[in-house]
Amino acid sequence: MGFMDNLISIRMPDKILFWLDAHLLYYCLSYYMQKKYPADYYAIIDIPDRSKKFFEQQKFVNFKKTWFYHDNITKKDKIDMDYLESFEEKYSINLWKFAINERLFYKYNAFHKFSKNEILSILEQECKLFENILHEVNPNCVIMQDAGLHHGNLFSEICKKNGIRVIIINVSKFGGGCYLSEKIHTIDNLDTLDKIKPRGRNIEELQQLLNKSSLSASLMNYTNETRKSKIALAKAAFQMLFVSDNQNMKTHYSYYGRTKLRVLLNEIFSMLKTKIRGNFLDKSCIRKIEDEKFVYLPLHQEPERSLLLDAPFYTNQIETTRNIAKSIPIGYVLYVKEHPTQGKSRGWRPIAEYKEIMGIPNVKMIHPSVSSTELIKKSTLVISIGGTASLEAAFYEKPSIMFANLGYAILPSIFKINSFDNLSNTISQALKTKINPIEFRKIFSAHCCYFRTSIFIE
Numbered sequence: 001m002g003f004m005d006n007l008i009s010i011r012m013p014d015k016i017l018f019w020l021d022a023h024l025l026y027y028c029l030s031y032y033m034q035k036k037y038p039a040d041y042y043a044i045i046d047i048p049d050r051s052k053k054f055f056e057q058q059k060f061v062n063f064k065k066t067w068f069y070h071d072n073i074t075k076k077d078k079i080d081m082d083y084l085e086s087f088e089e090k091y092s093i094n095l096w097k098f099a100i101n102e103r104l105f106y107k108y109n110a111f112h113k114f115s116k117n118e119i120l121s122i123l124e125q126e127c128k129l130f131e132n133i134l135h136e137v138n139p140n141c142v143i144m145q146d147a148g149l150h151h152g153n154l155f156s157e158i159c160k161k162n163g164i165r166v167i168i169i170n171v172s173k174f175g176g177g178c179y180l181s182e183k184i185h186t187i188d189n190l191d192t193l194d195k196i197k198p199r200g201r202n203i204e205e206l207q208q209l210l211n212k213s214s215l216s217a218s219l220m221n222y223t224n225e226t227r228k229s230k231i232a233l234a235k236a237a238f239q240m241l242f243v244s245d246n247q248n249m250k251t252h253y254s255y256y257g258r259t260k261l262r263v264l265l266n267e268i269f270s271m272l273k274t275k276i277r278g279n280f281l282d283k284s285c286i287r288k289i290e291d292e293k294f295v296y297l298p299l300h301q302e303p304e305r306s307l308l309l310d311a312p313f314y315t316n317q318i319e320t321t322r323n324i325a326k327s328i329p330i331g332y333v334l335y336v337k338e339h340p341t342q343g344k345s346r347g348w349r350p351i352a353e354y355k356e357i358m359g360i361p362n363v364k365m366i367h368p369s370v371s372s373t374e375l376i377k378k379s380t381l382v383i384s385i386g387g388t389a390s391l392e393a394a395f396y397e398k399p400s401i402m403f404a405n406l407g408y409a410i411l412p413s414i415f416k417i418n419s420f421d422n423l424s425n426t427i428s429q430a431l432k433t434k435i436n437p438i439e440f441r442k443i444f445s446a447h448c449c450y451f452r453t454s455i456f457i458e
Contacts, residue, residue, distance in 0.1 A: 014039050014040060014140060015039065015040045015042070015137055015138065015139040015140050015141075016030075016033070016039050016040070016041050016042070016139060016140070016141050016142075016143060017042045017043070017044070017133075017137055017139040017141070017142045017143070018030045018041065018042070018043045018044070018142075018143050018144065019043075019044050019046065019142065019143070019144030019145065019152060019155065020043050020044070020045045020046065020047070020055070021045075021046045021047055021145065022047050022048065022051055023145065025145075025169070026143060026144065026145060027061070029143065030043070030061050030063075030143075031060050031061050034061055034062065040064045041061060041062065041063050041064060042063060042064055042065050042066070042133075042137050042139065043061075043063045043066045043067070044066075044067050044069055044133065044155070045066055045067065045068050045069065046069040046070070046151075046152070047068075048248050048252060048255075049247050049248050049251060049252070050248075052068065055068075065136075065137075067129070067133055069126075069129070069151070070251055070252045070253075071251075072125060072126075072129045073122055073125050073126060073129075073253060074125070075118075075121070076121050076125070077117065077121075079117060079120045079121055079124060080124055081120075083124060083127075083128070084120065084123065084124055084127070087127050087131075091157070091158060091161045092161070093154070093157055093158070093161070095123050095127075095154075097312050098123075098150040098153065098154050099119050099123060099150065101150065101308040101309065101312050101315060102149065102150035102308075103149070103303040103308060104149065104253070104254050105119050105150075107303075108302075108303045109257075110266055111256065111257030111258045111262055111263075111266070112256035112257030112258075114253075114256075118253075122253060126151050126154065126155075127154070127158075130154070130155050130158050131158070134158065134159065134162055134164065139164060140164070140165070141164070141165045141166075141167060142155075142156075142159050142164055142165065142166045142167070143166075143167045143168075144156065144166065144167075144168060145168060145169070146168050146170070146184045146305065147305075147309070148305045148309075149254075150309075153309050160182075165182060166182055167180050167181070167182060168180070168181065168182070168183075168184060170184065170185060170186075181407075183407065184310065184406070185406045185407050185408065186406065186407030187407055190407070190410065191410070192410070207395050207396065211373065270347045271347075273347050273348070274343055274347040274348055276351075277343070277347070277348035277349070277350070277351055277354075278343055278348060280351050280354065281338065281343075281348065281354065281367060281368065282367070284354070284358065284365065285338075285365050285366060285367035285368075286364050286365065286366050286367060286370075287366075287367045287369070287370055289335075289366075289370070289374060289375065289378050290333075290364075292333055293331055293332045293333070293380050294332060294333045294334065294335045294364075294378075294379055294380065295324070295328050295332055295333075295334050295335065295379060295380060295381045295382075295383060295427070296335050296337070296375045296376060296379035296381070296382045296383070296389070297321060297324060297334060297335065297336050297337070297382075297383045297384070298336075298337050298339065298372060298375075298384060298387060298389045299317055299321075299336060299337065299338050299339050299342070300317065300339060300385055300386070300387060301339040301341050301342050301345065301346060302317065302339075302342065302346065302349070303346075306385075306386040306387060306404060307385060307386060310386040310404035310405070310406060311385045311386045311403045311404040314385050314386075314403045314404075317385070318353060318356055318357060320385060320403070321334070321336055321357055321360065321363065322360060323420045323423060324383055324423065324427075325360045325361075325362050325363050326424075327420075327423040327424035327427050328362070328427055329427075329428070329431070332362075332380065333362055333363070333364055334360075334362055334363045334364070335363075335364050335366050335375060335379070336357055336363055336364070336365055336366065337365075337366040337367075337368060337370060337372065337375060338354075338365075338366075338367075338368040339368065340368040340369065342368070343368070372389065372392075373392070373396075376389065376392055376393050376396050376398060377396050377398075379393075379398060380398070380431060381398065381399055381400065381401070381427065381430055381431055382398055382399075382400040382401070383400065383401045383402075383427075384400065384401070384402050384403075385402070385403045385404060386402065386403060386404030386406060390402040390408070390409075390414050391408045391411070391414070393413070393414075394411050394413050394414065394435065394439070397435040397437065398413075398435065399413045399414075399415070399430040399431070399433040399435065400413065400414050400415070400430070401414070401415045401416075401417055401423075401426060401427065401430055402414055402415070402416055402417070403416075403417050411439055412433075412436070412439055413433060413435050413436075413439065415429065415430050
């Protein structure tokens with residue numbers, strides 16, 4: 001029985017609310033589900049204006065009602081602070097955590113600097129919108145992607161506070177499949193590995209499967225393919241300059257300030273900066289793994305969901321690096337490696353940031369081309385803010401430390417950090433940890449079994 005058959009073979013709730021965006025996976029899923037299961041279907045649609053006409057006219061899915069997210073977020077000056085304060089208290093949700101970690105509002109937006117009032121206005125309108133939708137629909141289930149921006153993540157949290165199940169499709173870290181769960185990268189109802197029986201694969205076979213299904217490698221291949229084509233870039237530039245009417249800049253806050261000229265100039269300057277910064281890395285970074293004791297810290301691509309949303313209080317990677325460097329034993333060196341896709345998709349970091357990392361006395365900056373697998377194999381300990389390196393470390397019998405609260409922290413060899421205050425003691429404990437290969441064989445078995453047989457749990 002395939003993934004979709006598993007999805008529809010179990011009794012579904014009577015009211016299903018979808019979050020749809022430009023990625024049509026969830027729209028196609030709603031179409032398939034409605035054919036197989038009669039229920040009331042609703043949708044929140046988060047798309048640019050160019051795609052709006054399709055959703056207004058489509059007849060494939062009979063949504064009882066739809067809401068276009070950006071139609072409900074307009075420019076307004078007056079802020080209802082009493083409402084926002086009561087909202088925070090009602091749901092125990094810290095709204096500034098969502099806002100400051102929103103890549104569009106702060107730090108990463110090259111086109112528009114959002115004022116405090118603009119941010120509060122957007123938060124107020126979307127909170128009211130989400131509350132009204134949930135009050136009107138009262139869905140049994142919400143099906144949506146793992147939100148990359150603040151508003152999707154905020155909506156998910158409001159749903160959970162109201163006791164509404166949120167189901168997302170997770171791409172398995174290994175095994176080549178997907179599974180559904182209520183939290184990103186977490187298997188529902190799996191609190192311990194005690195009852196999991198490992199499959200009969202040996203360590204070498206599991207390592208091969210891990211490398212074969214590496215998400216990092218897939219992302220790098222995709223980035224290289226989409227960015228290297230000069231013809232594709234020329235077509236995109238022509239489309240933007242001469243075909244697009246650029247109406248999103250007036251109606252979607254995510255497009256504020258994105259005039260055609262500014263977008264074109266930003267792309268040109270980005271290409272130049274990428275070249276200059278790449279040359280600096282080529283000249284300054286280490287390419288050879290020395291015969292020494294080291295702790296391995298891979299940097300996250302930035303901005304990235306797993307950093308901004310999964311580890312919201314550890315987004316300053318330079319400061320995190322500095323705190324780790326302070327906490328490792330005297331006989332160790334900290335190897336820090338830039339994420340290989342940071343250049344192609346984000347233009348590398350400012351050279352000043354690399355120099356700051358390199359200036360830490362017991363830190364070595366590793367060139368992004370160096371194999372992460374080899375670094376894990378030769379390291380004594382792996383530390384990751386919220387990436388897959390902590391999970392991959394277990395497959396090479398290395399202990400690891402992680403800052404984000406993700407599902408694979410269930411492994412005994414992965415230590416979860418809740419504060420920098422206990423980082424030094426946790427590192428000392430992790431360095432003394434012996435890995436039991438049975439444990440990561442169990443988590444591999446759990447993932448494979450879950451995405452093949454268990455989808456919705458009543």
